[in-house]
Amino acid sequence: MKDDFAALNQYLGWLAIGLWLFCFLSLLGFSAAKASTTNHYHEIYQSPEEVTSGSLLLKNKTTYINALRLDNHVNIDVNGIIAAVTVTQRFKNSGSEWAEGVYAFPLPENAAVYAMEMTIGNRTIKGLIKRKEEAKHIYTTAKAAGQQASLLSQDRPNLFTTQVANIAPEETIEVKISYMQSVPYISNQYQLRFPMTITPRYKSAQTTKTDTNFLSSPQTSSLPPLPQRPAPQTPLKVDLTININAGLPLVSLNSSTHKLKINKNDHQYIVQLKNDAVIFDRDLELTWQPQTAFQPQATFFTEEVHNETYGLLMVAPPKMKKNKTPLSKEQIFIIDTSGSMAGSSIVQAKTALQFALRQLNPNDRFNIIAFDSTTRTLFERSQRVSMLSMADAIKFIDDLAANGGTEILPALQAAVTLPLTDVELSQIIFITDGSVGNEVEILQFIHQNLAPRRLFTIGIGSAPNSYFMRKSAEFGRGTFTYVPHMNTVEQRITHLFNQIQNPIASGITVTWPDGQQQTISDLYQGQPLIITKKLESLKSSLVIKAKMGRQPWEQVIPQTQLHQPANGIGKLWARQQIEMLQDEYIQTNNSELPEQITQIALTHQLASRYTSFVAVAEQIVKPAHQQTQSTNISNALPHGNAYQTTGFPQTATTAPWHLLMAFISALLGLLCLCWSTMRKHHEI
Known part of the structure; x- marks a missing residue:
């Protein structure tokens, strides 16, 4: 009996060691396999x-x-x-079988997508805007009949997909998307962003039904997601041209993200990428600054569309002097340390946080909350700035490392439940890449629970989720600051603290040229307000009134200067109306709002959450007996992400637990073997 028991122990020991070796070699094999794909045109996705x-x-x-x-x-x-x-991309079905394609691409969250066309061979198919369900039915019917068709849908506010049916072998596809967007004037310069990549979204287990219904498109939401994976870094040829009609001399024109070549002709500037072969692994940011002598405080443009008049107003408040005695404030810093921040992003985030701490005044209070799959708070109650509290903060920051999931909601809950302190302002400064899938749930929480605090967001990394970051700041009555590169940390954080510390324009009212009055949101120093309006007439001057600190401020645009024409204002107005209704839906869950959004999108021919572009060629090209197969190409994760060079998944996975369990199993196995050997020796 003893021999049988010893033999069983020995068997279990060898089994545990074998299990450990299997797990370890499997992980190594997975890593090597993924790393090897960097030299091939292969990557598979579930969604x-x-x-x-x-x-x-x-x-x-x-x-x-x-x-x-x-x-x-x-x-x-x-x-x-x-x-x-206009974004035009050409693809080729390099396989030997007919295929259905899904074209996924990022766009600015404020883009008004108004046209789509698909060119297959020598045939160009223009898209028509339809209700999403109708467009999907048209597309599905055409696909089944063997017709070539395309469907453009908004999957998320800054992510669109195009489905393409019945692509022939070795056939070249051209997809053309057209959209309008406004260019904000921030801190005395224009800032234009063109997204080239998306940080994969972490899907929290707490994602609500509202998130799924509001943000996920019907045709993709049912697909089971797999953990995010890094993609090969194959250079992609891109021909990018930006034509800037400045109308006046520029003090500067540059990019912190890409190297440029610039040609100037009077006040016209033609900007191109210095190298044609680039990796789509970071957003392009272009900034330009007009000569200060010509900077307007308010600008107004108009457009006539189908006998309707639309206006666009941009207000940039005048620069104010800093308060000699700044208001006392509490600043709660939330820093993202999840897996998607691994690499240069976490270094950038920690640098930004350290620099922000140095901007605090002696009478301020502060606290730090770090989060990934769990939440850690530095102090139980926000502490005054002192040598001791700063030393604790520096050690806390130095120990931070990127790993785990992006559980934002518990971190915000921890921030709002901190006891209020005896300060005049309480502010939350949120440093993250925003790579989450439950945006709606988080925005609802901010709307319902943040007051009396205000929320300021700092977007870190080469491709942050700017929709979520901007909306979080709007719902939290703060501002969004984008830090694209380590070299821009001090400039952007300094700008943010100027906003926080300087007076804001409050109580803003606009009297439009048709006599209508409108109260609009507060305006921070160096932060522009861009607002569109459908107008009945242009019969009088446009007047903006506000308070800058305790002083009244007024800007008047005479009626004679209201006729500056600009194309696309009508579509931007419709896009802004849709966004306002979407915000209201998040806050109220009013079931009537989706239909209002749909009607605006149909009237102005825009892609939206409830409308899609669909295009169908009349000719039947695919034989009924032919089956649909697949081919492949490379892809790129955001620049600086540590997972680009490893084979492990992008965000939180169970791999570390597997390694831990394998180690424990091996240890138990060794103990069993040792115990069995000692028993045999004792018996002898």
Whole structure:
């Protein structure tokens, strides 16, 4: 009996060691396999939401595989504060079978997408705007009949997908998307961003039904997601041209994210990327500054569309002097240390936090909350600035490392439940890449629970989720600051603290040229207000009134200066109306709002959460007996992400637990072997 028991122990020991070796070698094999894909055109996805940059995915039952990408063309025309953008990308079905494609691409969250066309061979198919369900039915019917068709849908506010049915073998596809966006004037310079990649979203287990209904498109929400994966870093050829009609001399024109070549002709500037072969692994940011002598405090443009008049107003408040005695404040810093921040992003975030701490005044209070899958708070109650509290903060920051999931909501809950202190202002400064899937749930929490505190967001990394970051700041009555590069940390954080410490324009009212009055949100120092309006007439001057601190402020645009024409204002107005209704839906869950959004989108021919573009070719091209197969191409994760060079998943996974369990199993196995050996020796 003893021999049998010893033999059993020995067997279990060897089994545990074998299990450990299997787990360890499996992880090594997974890492090596993923690393080896960096030299091949292969990447498989379970859902379009896993895509990290614009790419055509060929669908085969439940998976999506990249098709060969040929080249990319981007043309941006900037006139005043409006940018008209056309994105053209050509792809080829490099497989030997017919295929269905899903084209996933990021766009600015404020983009008004008004046109789509698909060119297949020598045939160009223009898209028509329809209700989403109707467009999906038209597309599905055409696909089943063997017709070539395309469907453009908004999957999230800054993520769109195009489905393409019945792509022939070796056939070249051209997708052209057109949109309008406003260019904000921030801290004395215009800032234009063109997204080239998306940080994969962490899907919290707490994601609500509202998030799923509001943010996920019907055709993709049912697909089971897999952990995010890094993609190969194959350079992609892009031909990007930005034409800037400044109308006046510029003091500066540069980019902190890309190297440029610039040609100037009078006040016209043509900007291109210095190298054609680039990796789509970071957003492009372009900034330009007009000569200060010509900077307006308020600018107004108009457009006539179908006998309707639309106006666009941009207000930039005058620069104010700093208060000699700044208001006492509490600042609660929340820093994201999840897996998506690994690499240069966490270094950038820690640098930003350290620099922000140095901006505090002696009479301020502060606290730090770090989060990934769990939440850690530095102090139980915010502490005054002192040598001791600062030393604790520096040690807390130095120990931070990126790992785990992006559980934002518990961190915000920890911040709002901190006891209020005896200060005049209480502010939360949130440092993250915003790579979450439950945006609606978090925005609802901010709207319902944040007061009396205000929320300021800092977007870190080469491709933060700017929709979520901007909306969080708006719901929290604060501002959004984007820090694209380590070299811009001090400049952008200094700008943020100037906003926080300087007086804001409050109690703002606009009297429009048709006599209507409107009260609008507060305005921070150096932060522009861009607002559109549908007008009945232009019969009088436009007047803006506000308070700057305790002083009244007024700006008047005479009636004679109200006729500056600009294209696209009507579509920007419709896009802003849709966004306002979406915000109201998040706050109230009013079931009537989706239909109002749909009607605006249909009237102004815009893609939205409830409308899609669909295009169908009349000719039947795919034989009924042919089956749909797949091919593949490479993709790119955001620049600086540590997972680009490893084979492990992008965000929180169970791999560390597997390693831990394997180690424990091996240890138990060794103990069993030792115990069995000692028993045998004792018996002898």
